Amino acid sequence: MYKVKEVADLAGVSVRTLHHYDQIGLLSPAKADNGYRYYTDNDFIRLQQILFFKEMDFSLSRIKEIVGDPSFNEMHALKQHKEVLIEKRKRLDKIIYSIDQSLETYEGGRTMSHKDRFEPFDMKQIEEHQKQYAKETEQRWGNTEAYRESAKRTAAYSEEDWRRIHEESERIDQHLIDLMDRSSADPEVQKWIAAKQQHITDHFYNCSIDIFRGLADMYIHDPRFTKNIDKKKNGFAKFLHDAMHEYCDHHQ
Amino acid sequence: MYKVKEVADLAGVSVRTLHHYDQIGLLSPAKADNGYRYYTDNDFIRLQQILFFKEMDFSLSRIKEIVGDPSFNEMHALKQHKEVLIEKRKRLDKIIYSIDQSLETYEGGRTMSHKDRFEPFDMKQIEEHQKQYAKETEQRWGNTEAYRESAKRTAAYSEEDWRRIHEESERIDQHLIDLMDRSSADPEVQKWIAAKQQHITDHFYNCSIDIFRGLADMYIHDPRFTKNIDKKKNGFAKFLHDAMHEYCDHHQ
DNA sequence: AGTAATCTATGACGTAACGTAAAGGTCAAT
DNA sequence: ATTGACCTTTACGTTACGTCATAGATTACT
Numbered sequence: 001m002y003k004v005k006e007v008a009d010l011a012g013v014s015v016r017t018l019h020h021y022d023q024i025g026l027l028s029p030a031k032a033d034n035g036y037r038y039y040t041d042n043d044f045i046r047l048q049q050i051l052f053f054k055e056m057d058f059s060l061s062r063i064k065e066i067v068g069d070p071s072f073n074e075m076h077a078l079k080q081h082k083e084v085l086i087e088k089r090k091r092l093d094k095i096i097y098s099i100d101q102s103l104e105t106y107e108g109g110r111t112m113s114h115k116d117r118f119e120p121f122d123m124k125q126i127e128e129h130q131k132q133y134a135k136e137t138e139q140r141w142g143n144t145e146a147y148r149e150s151a152k153r154t155a156a157y158s159e160e161d162w163r164r165i166h167e168e169s170e171r172i173d174q175h176l177i178d179l180m181d182r183s184s185a186d187p188e189v190q191k192w193i194a195a196k197q198q199h200i201t202d203h204f205y206n207c208s209i210d211i212f213r214g215l216a217d218m219y220i221h222d223p224r225f226t227k228n229i230d231k232k233k234n235g236f237a238k239f240l241h242d243a244m245h246e247y248c249d250h251h252q
Numbered sequence: 253m254y255k256v257k258e259v260a261d262l263a264g265v266s267v268r269t270l271h272h273y274d275q276i277g278l279l280s281p282a283k284a285d286n287g288y289r290y291y292t293d294n295d296f297i298r299l300q301q302i303l304f305f306k307e308m309d310f311s312l313s314r315i316k317e318i319v320g321d322p323s324f325n326e327m328h329a330l331k332q333h334k335e336v337l338i339e340k341r342k343r344l345d346k347i348i349y350s351i352d353q354s355l356e357t358y359e360g361g362r363t364m365s366h367k368d369r370f371e372p373f374d375m376k377q378i379e380e381h382q383k384q385y386a387k388e389t390e391q392r393w394g395n396t397e398a399y400r401e402s403a404k405r406t407a408a409y410s411e412e413d414w415r416r417i418h419e420e421s422e423r424i425d426q427h428l429i430d431l432m433d434r435s436s437a438d439p440e441v442q443k444w445i446a447a448k449q450q451h452i453t454d455h456f457y458n459c460s461i462d463i464f465r466g467l468a469d470m471y472i473h474d475p476r477f478t479k480n481i482d483k484k485k486n487g488f489a490k491f492l493h494d495a496m497h498e499y500c501d502h503h504q
Numbered sequence: 505a506g507t508a509a510t511c512t513a514t515g516a517c518g519t520a521a522c523g524t525a526a527a528g529g530t531c532a533a534t
Numbered sequence: 535a536t537t538g539a540c541c542t543t544t545a546c547g548t549t550a551c552g553t554c555a556t557a558g559a560t561t562a563c564t
Contacts, residue, residue, distance in 0.1 A: 020521065035542055266551080288559080312549080
């Protein structure tokens with residue numbers, strides 16, 4: 001037999017909460033002559049159950065159904081509820097993504113405008129990309145032969161090599177820009193996206209699907225990239241992103 | 253000059269919503285003699301702003317601060333708010349994860365109980381692990397020399413090799429079990445977690461931080477693993493998971 | 505112009521899960 | 535007996551409106 005505050009302290013909830021649960025008939029302990037609520041061990045166990053489902057983000061009315069009905073299939077309820085939560089999370093994902101988008105618009109428009117004029121050549125982009133992904137790359141591949149070879153390779157590129165590589169990259173992009181009125185799933189589009197991935201793999205590092213997807217995200221997440229890419233053609237970054245994701249979705 | 257319903261229809265909100273916004277002083281249009289609210293184009297623009305931030309999951313009071321104060325830094329607000337949303341998402345992650353945990357307990361207790369008796373040796377676990385991660389592994393590393401070599405290596409293991417590897421693995425686990433009363437961040441614990449990662453790298457494949465983290469999750473996500481691991485010591489799977497995450501967090 | 509249909513306005517209650525007083529009894533210790 | 539900690543119920547506040555209810559204004563149609 002515990003009094004409200006004891007139970008509250010033990011369970012880590014407020015007294016008001018217990019009052020509330022009593023009020024809505026979710027957990028109604030015995031009442032003594034003095035009007036006090038006295039909780040039994042069973043009440044306490046029931047409270048634990050309630051708190052468990054609450055932790056799972058169930059509504060109190062749902063919890064009442066569940067703990068009230070002994071034939072209720074707990075596992076089914078959990079599975080069902082999990083779907084709801086996943087939807088909620090998806091929604092948050094979308095919102096967060098939208099905020100990123102908006103932030104890019106601001107930052108891309110302000111901080112970058114003057115800096116852009118000092119960027120002589122799009123090649124910087126590739127270099128920056130390399131730097132940015134160098135750490136992660138190293139981490140993913142550890143110190144495999146493949147990575148060391150890749151690092152060696154790019155370090156050994158001559159000016160002429162760089163120019164050639166850049167030209168090839170531009171050519172691929174131009175093809176894609178010409179296809180911007182198509183759907184991202186269009187076979188022709190996908191063909192050039194594949195070429196883009198191959199180009200990176202050929203000249204920089206083994207560009208896995210994971211990394212390629214990350215790259216796609218970066219194109220629209222990092223305002224510096226978005227700006228640079230959209231310079232070629234407005235909306236190109238977004239188009240690339242979508243097409244690359246489409247590609248990755250079908251290649252995993 | 254639009255009347256409520258016109259604005260409501262245009263903006264896709266209810267009339268009641270506009271009333272409400274007027275009531276709380278968020279959007280107060282001019283009122284004519286007949287008492288009607290008349291919205292100007294500016295009011296409409298302001299409403300668009302409001303709805304934008306609402307879409308971003310801001311509370312109306314926050315929105316009032318933002319659209320009310322022209323000196324308010326919109327970008328800063330977005331950035332700040334993004335953090336809140338990320339926290340929310342994290343919370344959802346945790347809840348969903350907990351539900352998975354609970355489901356595993358149910359399913360693990362039922363579906364698995366009889367099957368377990370037919371699993372003669374813990375080594376199966378390693379094999380299954382290999383199979384399960386083979387595809388992903390291939391994808392991450394593509395066809396690098398390192399991967400091919402790794403695959404070749406494990407294929408060439410003799411029975412004796414397997415036994416030795418298994419023993420080594422057991423030894424590491426035993427050390428960790430002995431440390432289960434410590435915090436997951438304890439240096440001694442972390443030392444053996446590192447040994448675990450190294451062990452996998454040495455004998456199976458280059459176990460990157462990413463993969464190691466995935467492994468940790470699998471230990472408590474996949475009931476087969478949880479069951480098997482907890483057979484050694486109850487709660488060991490969870491302990492491993494936490495310690496491995498701790499390790500990964502400090503090694504990226 | 506008369507009438508009906510439609511639109512408008514202002515309350516005011518309901519929602520979910522309690523938080524936060526307020527006003528007043530109860531219990532254990534001093 | 536007094537004090538302080540704890541108990542009770544009552545009831546309003548919170549979020550962002552939904553949902554009536556009642557009543558006046560406008561518009562459409564005959």
